[in-house]
Amino acid sequence: MLARHTTADAIVIGLVGERGRELKEFIEDDLGPEGLARSIVVAATSDEPALVRRQAAYVAMTVAEQLRDQGLHVLLLMDSVTRFAMAQREVGLSAGEPPTSKGYTPTVFAELPRLLERAGPGRAGTAGSITGLFTVLVEGDDHNEPIADAVRGILDGHIVLERQIAERGRFPAINILKSVSRAMPQCNTEEEQAIVARARGQLSVYEDMAELIRLGAYKPGTNAEVDAAALVYPQLEAFLSQKKNDRSNLAEGYAALEGIVGGAMVKGRVQ
Secondary structure: OOOHHHOOEEEEEEEEEOHHHHHHHHHHHHHHHHHHHOEEEEEEEEOOHHHHHHHHHHHHHHHHHHHHHHEEEEEEEHHHHHHHHHHHHHHHHHHHOOOOHEEEEEEEHHHHHHHOOOOEEEOOOOOOEEEEEEEEOOOOHOOOOHHHHHHHHHEEEEEEOHHHHHHHHOOOOOOOOOEEEEOOOHOOHHHHHHHHHHHHHHHHHHHHHHHHHHOOOOOOOOOOOHHHHHHHHHHHHHHHHHOOOOOHHHHHHHHHHHHHHHHHHHHHHHO
16 A cells, blocks of 8 residues: 555565465555555565575665665565564574573574665765665563564664554554654654544553543543543544555544544534
């Protein structure tokens, strides 16, 4: 969906350690002719040797850098950094490195910044840039496991996908309250930041009381903030849902969000 609808000049997709069946399905069905028309796909399936899987990530980054140096705005999508780290671990162990954190060798944590830090703006005087989205597979839903923890410290933010949200049928299954962007405040206006803060506040209030509301232990009218959050929560859930082929731009998104949280605040005060 990102590759099809992005306004970037070019898209580079690095698929590291993917299953062969999923790879063919992604290129033919999900990406399709529309997405493939301005995309470059670098792939190394899970049955490839560790060196090939590791190099696939570097090749994808190098291709993105080449396009960036030509003055293009590049969207780099890489799935996944975890499989890159696993490949590097195999290489390190075969070279005699000692396993350290959860079996990962020291070179894994040295190679991660060498790969990820290459995204971003180009050399001074060039107009191109690389916007990188890198997926991380967490072990046992532990978001503090070694690779997730290392990547979180290198990149400008993280989007947390949660199994529980997917299980209740909302996609993309993003946990807004656990997701953070350090670059977002510099990209938004003060008005847009205020809209986001209000929406996050409403979600936080509802999530704090969600169990009591579901059990019927909370009585409406007890707390005006909770009442307003409960009123707006279904609308926010619908706003955060997006079908596979849906498309919306940033201005439309902020307008829709302002309509939800702005109205909720007024209703909350009236009640």
